[in-house]
Amino acid sequence: MFKYIDVGSFDVTHLPKKQLDIVEADSFWTFSALLDTIQDNYTFAQPGIQKKVSDLKDLMNRADPALYKHFEYHQVEFLQFAFRWMNNILMREIPLRATVRLWDTYLSERHGFSEFHTYVCAAFLRLWSKQLLNEYDFQGIMLFLQSLPTQGWTDKQICELTADAYSLMQVFHGARSHLKD
Template sequence: MANLSPEQVSNVEADCYWCLTKLLDEPVSRHMEEQGLEFLQFSFRWFNCLLIREIPFRLVTRLWDTYLAEGDALPDFLVYIFASFLLTWSDKLQKLEFQEMVMFLQHVPTQNWGDVELEMVLSQAYMWHTMFNNSPSHFLAG
């Protein structure tokens, strides 16, 4: 994100917020908001490391394959990947308080993930990207 202008960063943040509130179950989004947890508090590392630190090393090649295939659409697609990644733990997140959520999201339990779990996240992200990416702009004004 270092190469993005302030306006582009603002647009990414707005898109992340939109995905968080529209794509995740509404109870998860509401709970996170009630706890005062902002997307940026846990997603900064996700964006900077492109989820490489959050998944087992053996799955990195599959993840990078997707990133390379997306080409210039990758920044938009990442928002959908992150929303799908979060949705994986929606039931758990609804039971956690602020500090527990922060700790959980900084150390998501993916150590036993295999191809199936990653494919589910990527497939769901691809579906959402296909459905919503060309819809009218949902960026927040300002």
């Protein structure tokens, strides 16, 4: 049986060397698996991030056309906020505990970091759609997007977010051309 450990405050120096070696090996494997799927995010001109931002923009045009048009009307470019989401894999947008839970989901998906993350970002935007539609200028929209109210997020919110992302992926992934206007 495992006992709950708070990943944000646990001091790893208290682990026996054998356990620390296991944690180190698991951490190395996990990080290697992550980097293998998003390597093109961190090469010259960052083509992976550019493509993901473009895919997010196209997806939002279909998944939430009202929000997409609202962004267009106020000249909000997806690159202005989604670049950070793609570059940091939402780590700056949600608390550490929620990030660990989200990344665990990504690791369990075949293309979690490289493909599923875009759907998570779309679900993330849809979650805030009502508030964003109530912002009536570029500055208000950008300030909201740069300071989302996620400080108290737990597994529950991540489960809801990933469930919506999974639904979006089931509807839109592989259906790009026949769903365009």
